[in-house]
Amino acid sequence: MRVDPRARGAVRYSVDADMPGQLHAALVRSTVAHGVVRGIDVSGVAPGVTVLLPEDVADLPLYGCQIADQAVLAERPRHAGDVVAAVAAPTPAAARAAARAVVVEVDELPAVFDALDAAREEAPLLHEGLSVSDNDAAYFGIRPVAGTNICHRFRIRHGDVEAGFAAADVVVEGTFRTPAAAHVPMEPHATVARFTEDGRLEVVTGTQTPFNMRMELAAMFGLDEEDVRIVVPPMGGSFGAKTFTRQEGIVAALARKTGRPVKLVLGRSEEFLTLNRHPSIVHVRLGATRTGDLVAKAVTCWADTGAYADCGPGVAQKMGFAAPGPYRIPNCWVDAHAVYTNTPPNGAFRGYGAMQSIWASERTMDLLAARLGTGPLELRRRNLLRDGDAYATGEAMHGTCFEELLDRAAAAVGYEHDPAGKGLCLVMKGMQTPSRASIAIEREGDGYVIRCATTEMGQGARRSLALLAAERLGCRPEQIRVPDPDTDRVPYDTRTTSSRSTFMMAGALAEACEALLEDGRRGHGTIVNDGGLDPDTGQGVASTHWHQAAGAAHLEVDEETGRVRLHRVHCAVYAGRVVNAPGAALQNEGSMTMGLGTALFESVDFNEGQVTNANLSDYNVPTARDAAALTHELVEREGAPIHGLGETALPPVPAAIGNALASLGIELYDLPMTPERVLEAIDRRAAPSPEPDLEARRR
Amino acid sequence: MQVPAPFEYERATSVDDAVALLERLGPEARIIAGGHSLLPMMKLRLAAPEHLIDINDLAELAYIREDGGEIRIGALTRHRELLESELLAGLLPIFAEAERTVADPVVRNRGTVGGSLCQADPAEDLSAVCSAVKAQVVIRGSGGERVVGMGDFHRGPYETAVGDAEMLVEVRVPLRDGAGSAYEKVERRAGDWAIAAAAAALWVDGGTIADAGVALSAVGPTTVHATRAEEALRGQAPSEELFARAAGIAAEDCAPTADQRGPVDYKRHLARELTHRALRRAAARALHQEV
Numbered sequence: 009m010r011v012d013p014r015a016r017g018a019v020r021y022s023v024d025a026d027m028p029g030q031l032h033a034a035l036v037r038s039t040v041a042h043g044v045v046r047g048i049d050v051s052g053v054a055p056g057v058t059v060l061l062p063e064d065v066a067d068l069p070l071y072g073c074q075i076a077d078q079a080v081l082a083e084r085p086r087h088a089g090d091v092v093a094a095v096a097a098p099t100p101a102a103a104r105a106a107a108r109a110v111v112v113e114v115d116e117l118p119a120v121f122d123a124l125d126a127a128r129e130e131a132p133l134l135h136e137g138l139s140v141s142d143n144d145a146a147y148f149g150i151r152p153v154a155g156t157n158i159c160h161r162f163r164i165r166h167g168d169v170e171a172g173f174a175a176a177d178v179v180v181e182g183t184f185r186t187p188a189a190a191h192v193p194m195e196p197h198a199t200v201a202r203f204t205e206d207g208r209l210e211v212v213t214g215t216q217t218p219f220n221m222r223m224e225l226a227a228m229f230g231l232d233e234e235d236v237r238i239v240v241p242p243m244g245g246s247f248g249a250k251t252f253t254r255q256e257g258i259v260a261a262l263a264r265k266t267g268r269p270v271k272l273v274l275g276r277s278e279e280f281l282t283l284n285r286h287p288s289i290v291h292v293r294l295g296a297t298r299t300g301d302l303v304a305k306a307v308t309c310w311a312d313t314g315a316y317a318d319c320g321p322g323v324a325q326k327m328g329f330a331a332p333g334p335y336r337i338p339n340c341w342v343d344a345h346a347v348y349t350n351t352p353p354n355g356a357f358r359g360y361g362a363m364q365s366i367w368a369s370e371r372t373m374d375l376l377a378a379r380l381g382t383g384p385l386e387l388r389r390r391n392l393l394r395d396g397d398a399y400a401t402g403e404a405m406h407g408t409c410f411e412e413l414l415d416r417a418a419a420a421v422g423y424e425h426d427p428a429g430k431g432l433c434l435v436m437k438g439m440q441t442p443s444r445a446s447i448a449i450e451r452e453g454d455g456y457v458i459r460c461a462t463t464e465m466g467q468g469a470r471r472s473l474a475l476l477a478a479e480r481l482g483c484r485p486e487q488i489r490v491p492d493p494d495t496d497r498v499p500y501d502t503r504t505t506s507s508r509s510t511f512m513m514a515g516a517l518a519e520a521c522e523a524l525l526e527d528g529r530r531g532h533g534t535i536v537n538d539g540g541l542d543p544d545t546g547q548g549v550a551s552t553h554w555h556q557a558a559g560a561a562h563l564e565v566d567e568e569t570g571r572v573r574l575h576r577v578h579c580a581v582y583a584g585r586v587v588n589a590p591g592a593a594l595q596n597e598g599s600m601t602m603g604l605g606t607a608l609f610e611s612v613d614f615n616e617g618q619v620t621n622a623n624l625s626d627y628n629v630p631t632a633r634d635a636a637a638l639t640h641e642l643v644e645r646e647g648a649p650i651h652g653l654g655e656t657a658l659p660p661v662p663a664a665i666g667n668a669l670a671s672l673g674i675e676l677y678d679l680p681m682t683p684e685r686v687l688e689a690i691d692r693r694a695a696p697s698p699e700p701d702l703e704a705r706r707r
Numbered sequence: 708m709q710v711p712a713p714f715e716y717e718r719a720t721s722v723d724d725a726v727a728l729l730e731r732l733g734p735e736a737r738i739i740a741g742g743h744s745l746l747p748m749m750k751l752r753l754a755a756p757e758h759l760i761d762i763n764d765l766a767e768l769a770y771i772r773e774d775g776g777e778i779r780i781g782a783l784t785r786h787r788e789l790l791e792s793e794l795l796a797g798l799l800p801i802f803a804e805a806e807r808t809v810a811d812p813v814v815r816n817r818g819t820v821g822g823s824l825c826q827a828d829p830a831e832d833l834s835a836v837c838s839a840v841k842a843q844v845v846i847r848g849s850g851g852e853r854v855v856g857m858g859d860f861h862r863g864p865y866e867t868a869v870g871d872a873e874m875l876v877e878v879r880v881p882l883r884d885g886a887g888s889a890y891e892k893v894e895r896r897a898g899d900w901a902i903a904a905a906a907a908a909l910w911v912d913g914g915t916i917a918d919a920g921v922a923l924s925a926v927g928p929t930t931v932h933a934t935r936a937e938e939a940l941r942g943q944a945p946s947e948e949l950f951a952r953a954a955g956i957a958a959e960d961c962a963p964t965a966d967q968r969g970p971v972d973y974k975r976h977l978a979r980e981l982t983h984r985a986l987r988r989a990a991a992r993a994l995h996q997e998v
Contacts, residue, residue, distance in 0.1 A: 276709070568980045569893050570973075609896050613967055625900075626967040631811060633897035683893060683902065684973035 022214030023198040027269035032100040034107035036093035038085030041350040041617030042119035052109035060094040073145035073252040075317035086315035089281030119350035123312035126157040134348040149543035157348040160321030164342035164546025166400040172304025172339030176295025180375040184368035185678040187611035189285040195244025202269035214243040217503040243465040248356030280622035285357035287312040290368035307331035309344035318355040320346035327361035329550045332400035334436035335391040340400035362437040363659040370663035413580045417558035420578035431667025433559040433660040438551030441539040445512035446499035450530040455487030461501035468591035480521035507652025556582040559660025561668040570687030574637035579657040584648035596640040596657040603661025711749035730872040741818035744826040778880040782821025801888035805832040830900040830925035838922035839906035845877040885911040887993030891981040901925040903977035907985035911993040926961035933957035945990040954983035
């Protein structure tokens with residue numbers, strides 16, 4: 009019997025990677041949210057322990073995938089938990105003890121914890137000068153606003169929004185908030201690194217972005233990219249947490265100082281200080297004619313990117329271009345900002361900003377439906393995008409499937425029979441554009457080996473590639489080996505993100521297989537998707553390929569306790585063509601479970617910048633019993649291309665649940681929808697709707 | 708990875724043996740049964756006992772039986788056994804109601820009633836249940852046994868009347884006529900600690916509440932024994948108005964603090980609402996009016 013290696017304990021994850029002679033690292037973190045290090049006292053550290061201090065890394069330039077704003081060690085910590093020193097010791101326990109023995113003296117600076125506060129002119133500045141990174145993750149026009157904490161602003165200007173609102177019979181608006189959230193991969197961040205005798209840097213690490221990391225580490229240590237080698241074992245989950253350079257620079261700097269390999273595995277509480285999801289404030293104003301045709305939409309998005317930009321500019325941009333939603337709206341105006349605050353950095357998180365935007369926009373659709381006195385299903389059907397329609401970015405839509413998805417989701421909860429306690433959500437989410445994927449395949453024994461940079465994080469990428477190659481080459485999937493990505497051996501790929509890999513790599517693989525069949529020994533394939541948006545107008549090609557889904561929820565509410573009881577939450581997800589049916593189903597299940605946590609439970613909480621729930625007892629991820637109400641289906645179409653499925657079923661869940669509550673007159677604007685918030689909304693129900701927070705619309 | 712500090716391990720062969728080990732090894736020894744509270748604390752280094760005394764072999768401590776007008780529950784009885792006991796379901800349905808909300812099957816298969824009570828977490832479910840049904844606990848030391856009521860058992864957060872060289876061996880619940888009991892809890896995710904929970908028991912005799920037990924979880928530094936609410940109920944005829952008044956008193960007498968699970972006002976609101984509901988259902992059971 010073939011037992012999955014994951015069930016046998018046979019997978020060697022990043023945490024299992026070792027190098028002979030390695031030391032173990034631990035990190036010394038700032039306890040204050042913003043300050044300047046006055047001194048570091050290492051006199052209490054046991055002999056035989058190496059301490060990495062700011063002067064050891066003074067020669068290393070600032071790094072950051074989109075804005076170069078982060079030092080390897082922070083002489084000016086900008087969030088509680090920022091790493092100010094690091095130690096390397098013979099055992100993990102000795103390293104932890106040594107890290108505790110390092111005493112850091114910090115002079116505190118004024119700090120700011122909220123995106124709107126941080127965007128004010130008088131707010132304390134986190135970074136005085138901002139320089140756009142030369143990493144290829146900074147591929148779009150990044151627009152820092154000088155002298156402010158705004159590190160990127162993105163705009164869409166489509167039609168004439170003022171004229172649109174003037175022509176509207178009905179205008180609704182609302183301000184919506186989502187909190188920081190943790191990715192909670194079972195496996196924490198783990199890295200082992202060494203400098204070889206010939207001066208190369210070798211890093212084995214859990215990352216979704218091996219080539220971006222190679223670029224960053226090469227720049228950091230003044231090496232040629234070819235002299236940096238990144239190897240990526242399978243990850244025990246990532247969900248965006250392991251993107252771009254996290255702890256790898258520190259580990260490499262320790263390896264440089266000690267002359268030994270150094271390994272670091274973060275603890276669970278450290279995960280909450282390493283990378284979270286962007287808290288957001290999204291203000292939406294939506295206008296329609298009396299008959300229910302959308303005529304104008306204005307959206308302002310604030311993405312709190314924390315102490316360092318990371319990919320926050322990209323997240324803000326995606327929040328921005330997801331804001332119009334899958335509807336025909338002739339006049340759209342969007343301003344999206346990424347803003348620094350003195351909190352841990354926020355970065356990629358399953359959906360990359362889409363959820364935050366969709367929560368706000370899809371809740372606003374139901375506010376509008378209520379104001380118009382039309383049904384939320386009818387309002388969506390009337391306005392949804394169809395093939396040939398222009399999106400707010402100017403690009404023409406193709407391969408749309410929204411009506412079928414919406415009908416299927418609505419049918420799953422019997423929406424048309426009785427909409428009470430039921431809610432809908434329609435989702436359109438972009439895929440990384442532009443990007444490039446390359447792959448090589450070679451004969452090996454009686455089978456083949458695939459060389460590609462697509463990383464495995466539990467999503468089943470290797471299985472999908474093996475299935476696709478086997479189909480092309482007429483062999484069994486078991487004859488195809490997909491080893492760990494190794495930048496010394498695999499061709500370039502943008503990164504394993506945004507649900508792009510199955511689609512993009514399938515295209516490259518088809519070409520590679522054809523080339524192999526011709527050559528007899530090996531084949532190589534490359535696929536490129538071109539596009540991009542003008543950051544000042546938002547016009548261009550946001551995505552060469554749109555991920556589409558609809559969600560529906562059916563629930564009841566205990567009106568005295570505010571507790572929500574879910575009868576069913578269903579997602580219909582467009583797959584185009586399913587490659588690996590069990591893997592696809594698991595992606596939907598996982599996305600929806602995460603969406604459920606986002607909807608009802610999850611928030612990284614802060615007190616003056618300190619995380620107050622950095623453990624899995626106080627930070628509530630859903631349990632199996634909570635997820636029992638979740639169902640899903642995949643929609644395929646004859647001859648359609650593969651569509652990525654890694655994230656699409658997450659964003660529909662919060663808004664479908666929020667709209668189901670709205671159908672009962674319970675209007676929620678903030679996530680998560682905790683029982684006490686639901687109860688507050690029940691108490692508000694009799695009162696007129698709250699004044700929108702106009703602060704959020706400030707231009 | 709979270710690893711406990713080093714400790715020595717002993718396996719007790721009898722209750723007397725366990726007590727003798729506790730006495731011999733001193734105050735840094737701890738009894739381990741299900742381990743679902745102690746081991747996480749050890750992994751987080753919130754507890755670092757030098758010795759663990761494993762009592763999982765003591766089958767004589769795993770039972771639920773009716774004896775001399777009492778229900779007797781051995782300290783090593785697992786949550787799952789409380790959940791599935793037909794004897795309890797008939798006489799004290801509050802136990803199964805509370806157990807359904809305790810964590811998940813993995814925890815319930817292993818965790819024990821003795822461990823839950825001795826952990827004395829203010830948000831723990833069975834402490835409130837035992838308080839409401841006026842349970843007594845039997846504590847054994849080398850000098851013999853003593854019997855303590857729940858009011859004296861809870862000394863403070865995570866603190867009980869069980870001394871260093873003693874162990875809890877049994878829970879006794881008196882059986883009286885006209886009894887009804889119920890548990891009401893609101894938690895965030897399934898199986899989580901309560902945001903707030905209320906346990907209620909009523910003993911109705913000839914249309915009058917002869918005795919009442921009300922206790923709340925997660926709304927004070929220990930399990931809250933709502934004695935003023937109990938007094939208000941005693942000697943009165945059961946009614947919605949009475950339950951509302953008693954629930955109001957219980958809500959006044961609790962002392963919740965704000966945390967990730969909710970703000971103070973909301974917890975106090977729940978204390979009132981859940982006490983009211985628990986009393987209503989306890990009365991329906993006592994009067995055989997349950998639908």
